[in-house]
Amino acid sequence: MLYREAGQFKSTYAQDQQIFPIRQDRIAIGLLLVFAFVVVPLIGDQYWLSALITPFLIFALAALGLNILTGYAGQLSLGTAAFMAVGAFMTYNFVLRLPWLGVIPSMILAGLCAAAVGIVFGLPSLRIKGFYLAVATLACQFFVLWALQRFPWFTNHSSSGVITAQQIVILGVAFDTPAEKYLFTLAIVAVMALLAKNLMRSETGRAFMAVRDMDVAASVIGIPMMQTKLLAFAISSFYCGVAGALHAFCYLGTVEPEAYTLDLSFRILFMVIIGGVGSILGSFLGAAFITLFPIFLNLASGWLSHGFGVEISHAAVSNLELIIFGGLIIFFLIAEPNGLARLWQITKEKLRLWPFPH
Amino acid sequence: MPIEVIFFLEVLAGGLLAGVMYSLVALGFVLIYKASGVFNFAQGAMVFFAALTFVSLVERGWNMWLALVITLAVMVVLGLVTERVVLRPLVNQPQITLFMATIGLTFVLEGLSQLIWGSQPHGLELGIPDVPMEWLSQKWNINISQFDLFAAFVAGLLVAVLAVFFQKTRIGRALRAVADDHQAALAVGIPLQHIWAIVWAVAGFVALVAGLMWGVRNGVQFALTFVALKALPVLLIGGFESIPGAILGGLIIGATEKLAEVYVGPMFGGGIESWFAYVVALLFLLVRPEGLFGEKHIDRV
Amino acid sequence: MILSVENVSLAFGGVKALSEVSFDVKQHEIRAIIGPNGAGKSSMLNVINGVYHPQQGTIKFRDKAFKDMDSHEAAALGIARTFQNIALFKGMTVLDNVMTGRNLKMRCNFLQQAVWFGPAKREELEHRRAAEEIIDFLEIQHIRKTPVGRLPYGLQKRVELGRALAAEPQLLLLDEPMAGMNLEEKQDMCRFVLDVNDQFGTTIVLIEHDMGVVMDISDRVVVLDYGRKIADGTPDEVRNNQKVIDAYLGVAH
Numbered sequence: 001m002l003y004r005e006a007g008q009f010k011s012t013y014a015q016d017q018q019i020f021p022i023r024q025d026r027i028a029i030g031l032l033l034v035f036a037f038v039v040v041p042l043i044g045d046q047y048w049l050s051a052l053i054t055p056f057l058i059f060a061l062a063a064l065g066l067n068i069l070t071g072y073a074g075q076l077s078l079g080t081a082a083f084m085a086v087g088a089f090m091t092y093n094f095v096l097r098l099p100w101l102g103v104i105p106s107m108i109l110a111g112l113c114a115a116a117v118g119i120v121f122g123l124p125s126l127r128i129k130g131f132y133l134a135v136a137t138l139a140c141q142f143f144v145l146w147a148l149q150r151f152p153w154f155t156n157h158s159s160s161g162v163i164t165a166q167q168i169v170i171l172g173v174a175f176d177t178p179a180e181k182y183l184f185t186l187a188i189v190a191v192m193a194l195l196a197k198n199l200m201r202s203e204t205g206r207a208f209m210a211v212r213d214m215d216v217a218a219s220v221i222g223i224p225m226m227q228t229k230l231l232a233f234a235i236s237s238f239y240c241g242v243a244g245a246l247h248a249f250c251y252l253g254t255v256e257p258e259a260y261t262l263d264l265s266f267r268i269l270f271m272v273i274i275g276g277v278g279s280i281l282g283s284f285l286g287a288a289f290i291t292l293f294p295i296f297l298n299l300a301s302g303w304l305s306h307g308f309g310v311e312i313s314h315a316a317v318s319n320l321e322l323i324i325f326g327g328l329i330i331f332f333l334i335a336e337p338n339g340l341a342r343l344w345q346i347t348k349e350k351l352r353l354w355p356f357p358h
Numbered sequence: 359m360p361i362e363v364i365f366f367l368e369v370l371a372g373g374l375l376a377g378v379m380y381s382l383v384a385l386g387f388v389l390i391y392k393a394s395g396v397f398n399f400a401q402g403a404m405v406f407f408a409a410l411t412f413v414s415l416v417e418r419g420w421n422m423w424l425a426l427v428i429t430l431a432v433m434v435v436l437g438l439v440t441e442r443v444v445l446r447p448l449v450n451q452p453q454i455t456l457f458m459a460t461i462g463l464t465f466v467l468e469g470l471s472q473l474i475w476g477s478q479p480h481g482l483e484l485g486i487p488d489v490p491m492e493w494l495s496q497k498w499n500i501n502i503s504q505f506d507l508f509a510a511f512v513a514g515l516l517v518a519v520l521a522v523f524f525q526k527t528r529i530g531r532a533l534r535a536v537a538d539d540h541q542a543a544l545a546v547g548i549p550l551q552h553i554w555a556i557v558w559a560v561a562g563f564v565a566l567v568a569g570l571m572w573g574v575r576n577g578v579q580f581a582l583t584f585v586a587l588k589a590l591p592v593l594l595i596g597g598f599e600s601i602p603g604a605i606l607g608g609l610i611i612g613a614t615e616k617l618a619e620v621y622v623g624p625m626f627g628g629g630i631e632s633w634f635a636y637v638v639a640l641l642f643l644l645v646r647p648e649g650l651f652g653e654k655h656i657d658r659v
Numbered sequence: 660m661i662l663s664v665e666n667v668s669l670a671f672g673g674v675k676a677l678s679e680v681s682f683d684v685k686q687h688e689i690r691a692i693i694g695p696n697g698a699g700k701s702s703m704l705n706v707i708n709g710v711y712h713p714q715q716g717t718i719k720f721r722d723k724a725f726k727d728m729d730s731h732e733a734a735a736l737g738i739a740r741t742f743q744n745i746a747l748f749k750g751m752t753v754l755d756n757v758m759t760g761r762n763l764k765m766r767c768n769f770l771q772q773a774v775w776f777g778p779a780k781r782e783e784l785e786h787r788r789a790a791e792e793i794i795d796f797l798e799i800q801h802i803r804k805t806p807v808g809r810l811p812y813g814l815q816k817r818v819e820l821g822r823a824l825a826a827e828p829q830l831l832l833l834d835e836p837m838a839g840m841n842l843e844e845k846q847d848m849c850r851f852v853l854d855v856n857d858q859f860g861t862t863i864v865l866i867e868h869d870m871g872v873v874m875d876i877s878d879r880v881v882v883l884d885y886g887r888k889i890a891d892g893t894p895d896e897v898r899n900n901q902k903v904i905d906a907y908l909g910v911a912h
Contacts, residue, residue, distance in 0.1 A: 004629040013787045014780070076454060098441045124640060127647045131397050131455065131598065133699040136643060139636035144634050195773040202772035202783060203758075203765045210748050210759050217746035220710060221732035221822065231769060262587075266461065271456050278750070317475065319469040326465030333459050 004352060019197055038184055041179040050251070052291065055180040057182075057189045058246045061286035062272040064196055064280060065239030070269070071278035073232035074212025075125050079137040080268045082144035083237040085246025085260035086114040088165075089154050091245035092255045094249055095166050096156060103168050107188075108243045114241025115234040117144065122233030126226055141262055148257050155255075162256045165249045181250040188246065192239060197280050199235070208232055209278070274332050276341025285340035293328075297321050365442035368501055369620050370613060377514045379575065379614020383570035383589035384596065384604040385516065386561045391598045392524070393533040393557040394445065395453060395540070399460040402586020403467035404562060408433055409569030409578045410471050413480045426566075432434030433562030441555045449550070468583060479579035484570060509571045513605070516567060520560075523602050524635050533557060537599065591639035606650060611635045660719075661686040661862050662707065662830060667716030669702055669886075673845055676702040677713065678886045679868075684830075689856055694883035695906055700866045701743055703883065704832045707864070708740050709733035720830070726887045735763055739828035741819045743835050743866075749808035753818050756807055756911045757793055760825025761786045793821050796858075797851060798804040820851065824859070831855065833865040845869065849876055874898065882906070 010016040021024045042058050044053070066080050090110035094101055101109070104202050113243045121140035125133055150153050166182060168175040175184045198207055207228045210218035248255045265288060275286020300317055336343055383405060390398040398404075411432055415425035442461050486508045489503035524530040536543045536553050544550055569578075572585055592611050596603025618634050643649070662684040669677040674799060677699045684690045692700045693702055705711040707718055708731040717724045720736060728736075738762070747756055771779040794800055797817050802810060806832040807818055816836060823831060836852065837845045853876055855861050867873050873880060874894040884906040890897050897903055 013784045013791075015447045017783070116895070124644060128643050129647075129738060130455070132423070132594060132643060132647065132649075135594050136640045138587070138590065140635060142633035142636055146629060149444065150627055150629065165372040171397070198775040198779075199769060199773045200781060202769075202775070203762055203767070204769045204772050206755055206759050209751050209755070213750050214746055215749035217742070218759070220708070220734065220740070220746075221760060221826065222731045223759070235769070255660045269458075270461075274780070279499030311716065316473060322465045322469030323473070326462040326467075330444055330459050333451075333455050333462070337455050339449060343872060 017201065019025065019201070032339025033190070036190075039184070041183055044179060044182065046178050050183045054178070054182050055244065055251050056249075056291040057185045057308065058243050058251055059268065059271060059291060060284045061189045061192060061246065062240050062243035063275065063283035063287045064193060064266050065236045065243060066274050067266050067275075067280070067283045068196065068200070068208070068239065071181050071230050071272055071282075072205060073208035073229065074124070074210065075229060075232060076130065076134040077137045077233075077236070078134050078262070078265050078269065079121065079140035079144070080227075080240050081260040081262065081264035082141045083114045083118060083240035084194035084247060084264070085144060085148055086237075087111055087241025087244030088248035088255050088260070089148055089239070090114070091249065092163060092165060093154065093156070098174055102172055103249075107113075107242055110245050111238040111241040115238040115242070117333060118233040118240075119230050122230055122237075125229045125233070129135065138262070141265060145257050145260065150278045162254055165253055165255050169250055170230050175250075185246050188242065193280060197241070200280065204231070212278075270329060274329065274339055276339030279339070279341035281344065282341030283341050285344065292320060293325065297324065331348075366600070369616055371502045372506070373613040373616025374609050375510055375612070376616060377592075377608040378506075378510045378609075379568075379571055379613055379644055380585075380589050380592050381605045381608025382509075382513050382516070382564070382571060383585055385520070385591040385601065386564040386568065387586075387589060387593055388554075388596075388599065389520070389561045389564060390557060392537045394554050395537050396445070396456045396460065397598070398463075398465055398561070399457060399586070401561070401565060401589070402583040403464040403471070404433070404436070404565035405569040405585060406580070406582040407436070407467050407471045408562065408566035409482070409573040409582060410475050410480070412566070412570065413482050413573060413578045414475045417480065427462050430563060430565055433566055434466065434559040437558030437560075437562045438555050441551060445554055445558075447552060454651075464583075468580075472580070477580060479577050480573075481577050482570065482573035484574055486574075488574070489498075492570040497639065500583075505574060508573075512567060512571065516564065517605055518600055520564075525600065528552070529556065551574070567582055579622045588596065588635065591635040593649070594639035595642050595649055597651040600649070600651035603649060603651035611638065614638050660684070661721060663721065664707065665717050666874075667703075667706055667713045667718070669699075669706055669711055669713045675886050677706070677883075679716070679907060680883065680886070682881045682887050682888060682891055684864055685846065685861055685878075687856070687860055688878040689852070689876055691880045692866050692883060693868070693873055693880060693897075694889075697884040698906075700883055701834055702788055702886075704740065704864070704866060707725070707733075708738050708832055734826065737829035738832065739823040739826045739830070740832035741816070741823050741834055741836060742840065743812070745812075745815050745819055746894075747807045747815055747819055747822070749855075752804050752806055752807065753799060753810070753821075754787075754790060754794070754803045754876065756818055757790045757821045758786060760822040763791060763826060782807035790821075790825055793824050796824075796854070797821050801906075813840050816840070816848070817851070818885050820848075824855065824861075827859075828861060831861045831863045833863060833867075835866050835868065837867060837869055845872065851859040852876060873879040 005022055011020065015021065020029055040053070062080060062084060065083070066077065069077050071073050077173070087107070087110045090113040091106050094106035094109050095103060098106070117140070121137060124136045128136055152158075168181070175181055200208070207218070207223050210223055211225065211228050211232075215225060215355050218228075244260065247259070252259060271286035272283065273286070274289055275284065276282025297320070332339070385399060385527055386401045386404065387398060390396055391403070403630045412425050412429040415428060418421055420428070440463065444463060445456075448459055450454055486505050488503050488505040490503050491507065510564070524533065531545070532553055535546070536550060540550065562638055569582070572582055576582065592604060592607040595610055596605070596607030615635050615638075616630060619631050623630050660683050664683070665681050667677055667680050668675070674786070680699075680703065694700055694900065702711060706713050709725075709728040712727050717726050718728070719725075723736075748759065751759075752769060756777065765782060767782050769777045771777065783825060794803055797820065797829060799814065799817055802814065807815060810818065820833075820836065837848050840848065851864070852863060856863055865877070877894060878896055879892060880890070880897045881888060882900070882903050889902045889906060892901045
């Protein structure tokens with residue numbers, strides 16, 4: 001009833017091509033942003049902010065990066081964590097060695113480094129496709145991680161191999177508390193999500209999708225294969241790099257290679273698949289799902305043991321987590337291969353008609 | 359023979375034999391990909407599950423051969439269940455969807471194995487000692503493990519059997535048809551579900567053999583699941599659809615990786631095994647994008 | 660003479676797809692290429708637009724000679740085409756597909772597009788207008804936001820034509836544009852092809868099996884058989900040519 005478009009006419013192309021063409025959507029997004037920027041830091045519990053919401057935003061950004069490459073441009077990549085690692089380590093090094101730069105320019109430069117690595121390891125995509133490419137991206141994942149551990153320059157010759165991320169200070173203002181780190185992350189993620197959306201609804205996005213759907217035809221109509229594929233790798237790696245920097249500076253607090261293993265690459269790939277391939281919203285939904293899932297399981301097992309006296313050992317819980325997680329992935333792929341984003345779209349379509357059935 | 363040459367031959371032989379072990383795992387991948395077009399990421403978990411089941415049964419006092427038969431039965435059941443629950447609902451979905459489903463399957467198997475059998479590492483003995491063959495070491499001073507040779511022999515036998523199966527039998531032909539095009543195979547009356555069940559069961563058997571070999575080598579522990587990751591460069595080089603490719607690719611990867619580890623590794627401070635095989639495969643692909651024996655995909659517009 | 664094919668020979672391994680084929684295409688005309696199956700018609704189109712490179716011979720387009728032109732160079736020069744098996748981008752909407760046809764005319768780089776406000780937005784809206792004109796022309800407004808994969812075959816072919824037209828080509832290559840259509844759809848498509856030729860002045864080379872269509876709308880016809888040219892002239896001349904009749908009836912030669 002509330003969600004009707006009746007009476008909303010678009011009389012210019014500009015109106016038609018807005019990100020949120022329906023007025024109710026614009027209002028909802030506006031409220032959401034106000035809530036996120038103003039209300040959450042005020043009422044947010046420290047634990048929830050630092051253990052849940054901030055990592056959700058960070059992983060959403062990484063999922064966004066991967067979605068650009070795999071969802072929009074169709075280049076399957078299993079090296080996401082490696083790009084995040086590059087972003088994390090290079091930000092640390094820029095802040096350490098060029099302190100006059102400032103945190104945000106350091107992150108941007110680190111992102112550009114990640115983009116450069118992305119271009120190098122994206123070169124094979126010009127010859128190789130599909131699973132062959134995915135396995136080739138594993139080369140990137142393993143090599144980058146080895147390099148970061150092997151050459152002490154990256155860790156500033158630290159003996160333990162684990163380095164503490166520096167404090168974030170912008171124009172003399174320090175971002176120390178969970179709420180401040182949350183706001184910092186939120187601002188960056190919001191801006192980058194907007195840029196990504198703009199990019200994907202422009203010619204670049206269309207070129208990516210053309211390459212994904214039928215690259216021979218794309219090339220025939222004039223879309224340059226090499227530039228398009230490498231641009232996809234570059235932009236995607238940039239996003240993952242920035243996400244990695246945020247991951248180290250606003251979440252973990254340390255910069256360590258072990259945080260960026262193949263496991264993380266898979267987790268982010270799941271976020272993309274479950275959330276919805278080729279969808280900006282999907283990246284957020286998928287990240288939310290995967291971040292909340294272990295919490296939910298822990299709560300459930302705690303409830304089971306307190307409510308029913310059923311004791312489940314810690315090891316059993318983590319094994320059950322694996323089983324249920326795997327099962328959920330399979331379930332999602334069967335039930336809705338286009339992910340949560342599509343489910344959301346269907347919900348909205350039903351909402352337009354509610355309370356009428358059709 | 360000068361000692362450097364002997365050492366080189368030992369390293370080479372060790373590498374080749376390690377390569378055969380990789381091929382065993384790669385074989386499981388190729389079987390499933392060849393027959394159902396699915397890139398089964400869960401192969402590593404299947405290897406682990408098979409090995410763990412076998413070893414746990416033996417440790418509980420079961421006779422080795424009986425344990426083998428039972429584990430085989432379990433793998434077959436696993437194949438049937440996988441086909442029914444995972445593959446059948448996903449008929450004709452794009453390959454990446456099926457790939458993601460097998461990753462989900464990986465997690466399920468990993469969790470299930472450890473839930474049922476626990477997570478301590480186990481040693482595995484098959485009666486063949488991991489000692490150098492005496493006549494080789496006495497006559498020419500070369501040390502090559504008996505067990506490695508046994509594993510190579512087993513792998514060779516398996517490959518020969520499978521190659522004949524695919525080329526000569528009716529079921530083999532049906533499998534190849536299914537790999538090409540699910541819907542077309544259905545249209546000519548090939549019972550898709552039966553075929554897939556057969557294939558996954560056979561892949562389960564291959565996983566068991568691989569699990570036993572690797573279990574003796576490295577012990578049966580969770581790290582065994584990562585052996586699948588080593589098989590991937592083998593697949594890149596050999597092509598995803600080729601049995602001889604899996605063997606040849608395994609030999610190439612095994613040999614180059616071992617040689618690099620010994621001769622090139624010290625220049626980089628060691629640890630290059632984690633990525634060397636992948637980079638070799640990558641460079642190989644740049645020359646031949648479908649691998650040695652992979653099928654060329656021609657996009658007709 | 661907008662296009663001139665001179666002595667083109669093309670072989671795949673041992674199979675000779677084209678043998679010393681020569682013909683020309685006048686500006687503004689509608690030229691049909693016909694012939695039995697396997698005669699090399701699609702290969703000929705592929706050579707003209709740079710997808711295949713002939714072993715022998717040259718293509719002259721607007722006074723520039725080529726032998727090894729790349730397909731996107733051809734696109735940049737003003738040659739657009741449609742394909743026998745629809746080569747649309749199935750994951751995108753009709754509007755998006757037509758817009759991809761404008762890609763060569765878009766100048767903004769990705770950074771400008773990311774910011775959106777300013778030159779990128781202006782450019783996008785300007786090309787949206789051009790795409791909408793084509794959508795109007797082809798009467799597919801009602802499906803402009805539908806993902807192409809969901810459309811029936813006939814409409815998909817129309818969208819593909821729209822994508823080719825979006826590039827404002829000088830030469831349009833159509834590979835069996837009426838294949839698989841019923842009478843009504845064919846009539847519509849014929850009307851569109853003639854309108855394109857009339858209103859936009861585009862030169863058209865088309866491959867077609869339906870003789871009725873060929874005779875009705877084309878100005879001149881080239882007939883290929885087993886990779887060789889066996890006739891060249893107006894539809895009437897070709898219709899009565901004995902060699903053509905033999906080729907189609909399968910008389911041994």
